Amino acid sequence: MDQRTVSLEDATPGIGHNQGSATANTTAGLKHHLVSTYRDLITRFTDLEHGCARVPDPIYTEEEARLITDFIAQCQTHLRQAEAAHKIEKAIYFQGGRAVDGFFKRRCESLNEALTPVFSRLKAYRDRSQVERAARHRSLMEAAEHEAARAAEYRADAERLANSRSREDQQRAAQLRVLAEASVESAEAMIGEAAAWLEPVRIQGDYGATAYVTHSWNFDIVDLNEVPRCYLILNTDKVRTAVIKEGIREIPGLNIFQTESLRVRGVA
Secondary structure (H helix, E strand, C coil), X not given: CCHHHHHHHHHCCCCCCCCHHHHHHXXXXXXXXXXXXXXXXXXXXXXXXXXXXXXXXXXXXHHHHHHHHHHHHHHHHHHHHHHHHHHHHHHHHHHHHHHHHHHHHHHHHHHHHHHHHHHHHHHHHHHHHHHHHHHHHHHHHHHHHHHHHHHHHHHHHHHHHHCCCCHHHXXXXXXXXXXXXXXXXXXXXXXXXXXXXXXXXXEECCCCCEEEEEEEEEEEECCHHHCCHHHCCCCHHHHHHHHHHCCCCXXXXXXXXXXXXXXXXXXX
16 A cells, blocks of 8 residues: 555545544634734724724714714724625635535435436335235235125024034034134134235335335416415415415315325434
8 A cells, every 4th residue: 555545544534533623623723814814903993992982972073073984984994894804715715615515515416316216116116015015905805704704604504503403403503603703713813914914115124224105295286367366375385385284185276186205214
């Protein structure tokens, strides 16, 4: 490993690196630069502020008024000089701030763009899983109905045979009652399992992340002339409030619809 590589590694902290001391040193250095560079400017601020405290109250004479007029002009000139110096000093950091914003923003936008099709693929898998779960729910409910119907048949046959004096019929009736109870228990178990298949699909990652779908309401304006004026007093924000917060689902002139999107929550 050459010396240049070592220097780069030493100068480049990783994500989450504690740079508190470096930031403090940078801030202290900046303050020292400003104090040393603008020492006369700061002294003049102090002098002018003390001068403000010595202005007579009230002003009685024209001579005092003339002096104070000149004094105010001096203060305003100093303020303009300070504002100019402020802009010069800040411009350096403003340009640096834009460079920092561009450095991170460009990479974040690139990764977000790369993630878009990944989200779409995971959403498609989730949607297929939801369809499969719905099909499993219907299958279990149909099976439960079949078991419930079978239980009813067993009970009806048991009741019919219970009135017989034949020993064999009595034994058969008892067996049918047992079968009926078993079918009822089977049907109840299927219904319970079917309910679980109605739960929204949540994909759990191996390291604690969770992918899930959220739903939200939105609208399109179909015919602005048909939208009631009470929703247009301010702007479309009032319509948005009615649709999203107040739960109104039918407004003339609007197409109100629900959308869903995939969210991924990592470990806190």
